[in-house]
Amino acid sequence: MGLNAQVNLPIPEDVHKAIVFCLNSGIKSNEITNEKIDKALVHKNKPENVVISHPVILDEKNKIYRTKVLVDQSHNFFFDHQLRHLPGMLLLEAARQFGTAISHLFFDAPYDSQFILHDLGSQFVAGAEVGTDVFIDVMIIDVKIKNGKLRKMSGVGYVHQNSEIIGKITSSWSIIPAKVVRHLTRFH
Numbered sequence: 001m002g003l004n005a006q007v008n009l010p011i012p013e014d015v016h017k018a019i020v021f022c023l024n025s026g027i028k029s030n031e032i033t034n035e036k037i038d039k040a041l042v043h044k045n046k047p048e049n050v051v052i053s054h055p056v057i058l059d060e061k062n063k064i065y066r067t068k069v070l071v072d073q074s075h076n077f078f079f080d081h082q083l084r085h086l087p088g089m090l091l092l093e094a095a096r097q098f099g100t101a102i103s104h105l106f107f108d109a110p111y112d113s114q115f116i117l118h119d120l121g122s123q124f125v126a127g128a129e130v131g132t133d134v135f136i137d138v139m140i141i142d143v144k145i146k147n148g149k150l151r152k153m154s155g156v157g158y159v160h161q162n163s164e165i166i167g168k169i170t171s172s173w174s175i176i177p178a179k180v181v182r183h184l185t186r187f188h
Contacts, residue, residue, distance in 0.1 A: 015139050015156050022058040022066070022137055023160060032056060032068045032135070040111060041104050042097035051094045052136075055101055063140040064157075065102055068133060069094040086128040091136075091159055092120060095169040098136055099155050103175060107143070107150050112178035117171070124159070124167035134161045136169065150175050 036050040044050050053068040071086060096117065103109040128134045138157035145151065154172035158165045 012156070015141065018059065018062045018064060019137050019139055019156075019158055020165075022064050023158070023163065023165070032066065034068070034070060036070055037067075037097075037101055041101045043100055043115065044097075050097065051090060052097045052101065055098060055105060057106070058137065063106075063143075064137060065098070065106065065140070066135055066137045067094070067098050067101070068135050069128075069159075071130070071134075084127075084130065086130060086134060088122065088124070091128065091134070091167070092122060092169070095122070095136055095138075095155075095157075095159075095171060096120060098138060099153075099171055099173060102138065102140060102155070103150065103153065103173075107140075107153065109150050109175045110177065114176040114178070116174040116176060118173055120169070120171045122159075122167055122169045126164070126166040128159065128161055128166055132161055134159060134166075136160075138169070142172070149177065 032053050035053060036047065037052055037054045039045065039047050039050050042050055042052065051070050053070055055065045055067040058064040058066050069091065071090070100115055103115070104111065136157055136159050138155040140153055140155050142154040143150070144153065152172065152174045156170045157168065159167040159169060
C-alpha cells in the first residue's frame, strides 16, 4: 500500500507532515530498547500488563514521541485466541499507556493525579504482523494548563511497522489533581 493510500486517515496535514518526517528521519526504531517502562508511569500494578518501552523524543519543538509496542504472546488477556496479527486491543492499550507516560515524563503530570480518558479512536489500514516490531509515534496537541498545572491534552499519531503506516490513533485525556479527586469523592 502506497503512502497516499495510507494517509487517507483524517489527521491534520501539518501534524501528518511532522510525524511522517520523524518516521523517516532522526531516531532509528532500532535505538529503542525492549525494556518495559516502569509500571508507575503507565498506571499499572502488574508489570506483565505493561506493553510499551520507554518513550523517546523525536521532535521536541513539535512534541512528537515514539515508543515500541512490547508483545508477550503468552499474555492471558491479549492472546486468548489464535491470531496471525497483533490484537487491536493491545495496540489501543499501548496508545493509552503511551499518552500516560508522555504526560508524566515530558509534561510533569504528578503521579498522584487521576487520568480521565475522554476518547481513544483508531483506524487501521493493515494488520500488525506478529514477530515484527511495531511502533507508535504521537504528536501531542491541545495542551491545557490551569493554575500552572497540566489539566488536559490530546495526541494524534500513527502506528507503524517496517516503516509503513498501518493505522492512526487519536486520544484526549484530563489530568485531575489528587486533592480534587479526594474532594469530589467525598460527595458521592
